[in-house]
Amino acid sequence: xxxxxxxxxxxxxxxxxxxxxxxxxxxxPLVKVKYPFIGDMWMTTTYxxxxxxxxDGRNFVRDARSxxxxxxxxxxxxxxxxxxxxxxxxxxxxxxxxxxxxxLVEQAFLRRSVDSLRPRFEQIVDRIIDDLAEKxxxxxxxxxxxxxxxRPFPLAVICELLGLPQADRPMFVRxxxxxxxxxxxxxxxxxxxxxxxxxxxxxxxxxRVRRTPQEGLISALSAAEQAGDRLTExxxxxxxxxxxxxxxxxxxxxxxxxxxxxxxxxxQKQALLADWSLAESAIDEMLRYISPVQMTKPMMPVRxxxxxxxxxxxxxxxxxxxxxxxxxxxxxxxxxRFDILRRPNAHLAFGxxxxxxxxxxLAVAETEIALRRLFTRFPNLELAVPIEQVPWSRQLGxxxxxxxxVRLA
Numbered sequence: 001x002x003x004x005x006x007x008x009x010x011x012x013x014x015x016x017x018x019x020x021x022x023x024x025x026x027x028x029p030l031v032k033v034k035y036p037f038i039g040d041m042w043m044t045t046t047y048x049x050x051x052x053x054x055x056d057g058r059n060f061v062r063d064a065r066s067x068x069x070x071x072x073x074x075x076x077x078x079x080x081x082x083x084x085x086x087x088x089x090x091x092x093x094x095x096x097x098x099x100x101x102x103x104l105v106e107q108a109f110l111r112r113s114v115d116s117l118r119p120r121f122e123q124i125v126d127r128i129i130d131d132l133a134e135k136x137x138x139x140x141x142x143x144x145x146x147x148x149x150x151r152p153f154p155l156a157v158i159c160e161l162l163g164l165p166q167a168d169r170p171m172f173v174r175x176x177x178x179x180x181x182x183x184x185x186x187x188x189x190x191x192x193x194x195x196x197x198x199x200x201x202x203x204x205x206x207x208r209v210r211r212t213p214q215e216g217l218i219s220a221l222s223a224a225e226q227a228g229d230r231l232t233e234x235x236x237x238x239x240x241x242x243x244x245x246x247x248x249x250x251x252x253x254x255x256x257x258x259x260x261x262x263x264x265x266x267x268q269k270q271a272l273l274a275d276w277s278l279a280e281s282a283i284d285e286m287l288r289y290i291s292p293v294q295m296t297k298p299m300m301p302v303r304x305x306x307x308x309x310x311x312x313x314x315x316x317x318x319x320x321x322x323x324x325x326x327x328x329x330x331x332x333x334x335x336x337r338f339d340i341l342r343r344p345n346a347h348l349a350f351g352x353x354x355x356x357x358x359x360x361x362l363a364v365a366e367t368e369i370a371l372r373r374l375f376t377r378f379p380n381l382e383l384a385v386p387i388e389q390v391p392w393s394r395q396l397g398x399x400x401x402x403x404x405x406v407r408l409a
Contacts, residue, residue, distance in 0.1 A: 008020075008033075008294070009394050009396065011391065011392055011394075014392030014393070014394070014399055015388070015392055017323065017399070018327060018335070018336040021045075021323060021324045021327045022327065022329075022335075022336075024043075024045040024321065024324045025045050025046055025324055025327070025328050025329070027045070028044065028045030028046045028049065028308075028324070029044055029045055029046040029048065029049035029308045029309070030042055030043070030044055030045070030049060030307065030308040030309060030310045030318075031043055031045060041298065041316070041317035041318065041319060042310070042312065042316060042317065042318040042319070043295070043318075043319055043320075043321045043324075044308070044318065044319070044320050044321060044324075044325070045321050045324040045325065045328075046324070046325065046328050046330070047325040047326075047328035047330065047331040047332075047348070048328075048330070048331075049308050049320075049325075050320040050321065050322055050324075050325035050348055050352075051325070051348065051352055053318065053320045054296065054320050054348070054351055054352040054353040054355065055352055055353035055354075056353075057094065057095060057353070057354060058302075059301060059302060059303075059305065059307075060299040060300065060301055060302070060318065061094045061299060061300060061302055062091070062092050062093065062094055062098075062297060062298070062299055062300075062355075063092060063093055063094050063097075064300065064315060066094040066302065067300050067301070067302045067303075067314055067315050068302070068314070069300075069314075069315050089101075089235070089238030089239055089241065089242045090102050090105065090238075090239065090242070091242055091246070091297055091355065092297065095354070098354060099354070100229060101231070101235060101239070102354075102358070104221065104224045104229070104230070104231055105221065105224070105239060105243075105358065106358070107224045108217055108221045108223075108224045109217070109358070114361045114362055114365045117161075117365075118365060118369065120160070121157060121365065121366060121369050122369055122373065124153060124157060124160070125149075125153050125369055125370055125373050125374075126373060128148070128149055128152055128153055128156075129149070129373060129374060129377060131148070132148050132149060132408065133377075133408060135148070136407075136408045142384035142385075142405040142406055142407055143405070143406060143408065144403045144405055144406075145255075145256060145259060145374075145401075145404040145406055146252070146256045146400075146401050146402065146403050146404045147403065149255070149370065149374065150251075150252050150253075150256035150259075150370070150401075150404070151248075151252050153251075153255070153366065153370055154247075154248040154251035154252055154255070154363075154366050155169070155248045155252075156169065157248070157362075157366055158243060158244055158247045158248045159244075160216075161216065161217050161243075162216050162217045162218050162240060162243065162244070163209070163214055163215055163216015163217060163218050163219060164205065164216070164218075168201070171198075171201070174194070195241075198241070199237060199241065202240050202241065202244075203233065203237055205218060205240075206218060206222065206233060206236045206237060207233075209222055210222050217243070218236075218240060221236055221239060221240075222236065243359070246357075246359070247359050247362070249395075249398065250292050250293050250357075250359075250363055250398075251292075251362075251363045251366050251367060252400060253290070253292035253293075253393070253398050253399060253400025253401070254283075254286060254287065254290065254292045254363060254367050254400075255366070255367050255370050255371070256400050256401040256404050257286070257290045257292065257399065257400045257401055258283070258286040258290065258367060258371065259371065259374070259404060260387075260390060260401055260404055261286060261289065261290060261338060262371075263382075263383055263387060264338075264387060265338050268282075268338060268339070268340050271340065271341075272340060272371075272375075273375050273379055276372055278340055278341070279368045279371070279372065280364070280368070281340055281341060281342070281343070281345070282340035283364050283367050283368060283371075284342070284345045284347065285338060285339060285340050285342050285345060286367075287326075287347050287349035287350070288326045288327075288332065288342070288345055288347035288349060289326075289338050290399055290400075291322055291323035291326050291347075291349055291399055292349065292398060292399055292400055293322065293349065293397065293398055294321065294322065294323040294397050294398060294399055295319045295320065295321050295322060295323065295397050296319050296320040296322065296351060296355075297319070297355075298317040298318065298319050299317075299318050299319070299320075300314070300315050300316060300317060300318060301313070301314055301315070301316065301318065302314065320348070322348040322349060322351070323399065325348050326347050326348060326349060331346070332345075350363075378408050378409065380409040381406055381407070381408060381409060382406060382407050382409050383404075383405070383406055383407075384405040384406055384407050385405055390403070390404060390405075391403055
């Protein structure tokens with residue numbers, strides 16, 4: 001099959017992906033695309049195919065060994081060891097390992113419910129908004145809601161949940177910014193170099209809390225047991241990296257692009273600001289309309305098979321392109337229309353099946369708190385540049401804003 005020419009990194013696509021996504025759905029349900037650094041891979045595009053792929057643990061797996069292949073067979077040969085360490089995390093595992101790891105981390109998560117943490121989240125975001133206001137009053141210049149709110153807020157939340165020292169958090173901001181850089185071989189290896197240092201730091205933190213338990217998810221993970229089982233140190237490091245990056249990058253893009261989307265739909269924005277009971281429905285529609293995470297981690301068939309009209313080889317990379325699934329007109333009438341009252345709205349923004357996002361409630365709560373506190377304080381917030389000039393992030397596999405300059409009117 002011919003490799004599809006869709007450029008999913010371009011500003012044109014990020015700004016208005018809906019025509020290209022509609023073409024993908026029409027050409028689907030399974031197309032082959034060329035993906036940076038990895039090469040050709042299969043991509044499901046329709047809602048039905050994506051949902052089936054995500055839920056079918058019998059025919060599709062994430063660990064190459066589950067398909068009878070050598071460990072890491074689906075990873076590029078040049079992938080550094082520091083990155084391969086993340087492959088032992090639960091996001092890349094299959095049952096029964098995935099079930100064991102998820103059970104342990106859920107046990108740690110359940111010790112503190114999201115509802116009980118809301119007052120602390122509100123304190124964090126209020127402090128950030130105070131800093132925004134002070135900066136705006138002092139300089140008279142527009143502030144960047146990505147750099148000054150959407151990124152530091154979820155990062156502060158996940159660092160606090162993990163129990164990382166306050167003094168170390170600027171380091172995580174630097175690494176988060178590195179991961180948001182324009183994709184290139186140079187930026188990739190800079191990111192991997194930072195990942196190596198970060199992995200060493202996390203390993204030290206794990207050893208420290210095992211000697212002296214303290215408040216936070218790292219200690220809770222260390223203490224969690226299930227049928228006499230515990231996380232190994234390698235699994236702990238991989239889990240913390242997953243929680244740190246996946247646990248905040250999605251929310252960064254959801255908050256930033258969510259605010260931007262409201263600017264582009266003023267009547268919807270006014271409806272939300274007039275009735276915050278619509279927040280849950282509005283965030284569901286942001287998740288569907290934006291798809292902050294555009295695709296899942298690669299899966300692979302366990303055998304040669306004919307699936308949705310294509311011949312797949314055992315071990316080939318297949319990803320669920322949830323950005324296309326979320327605008328499938330067979331599932332969502334008028335999918336290109338942003339409607340905060342859309343019902344039903346069974347989007348796949350958090351995935352589906354056994355690998356559904358563990359932190360989905362946390363991401364929704366953070367976004368609701370950030371939007372409500374920001375717009376309650378600054379209801380006349382406005383863009384500082386024309387809407388078509390706001391840059392989108394070129395980070396691979398995501399959709400969000402590179403920056404969002406605003407005036408605190």
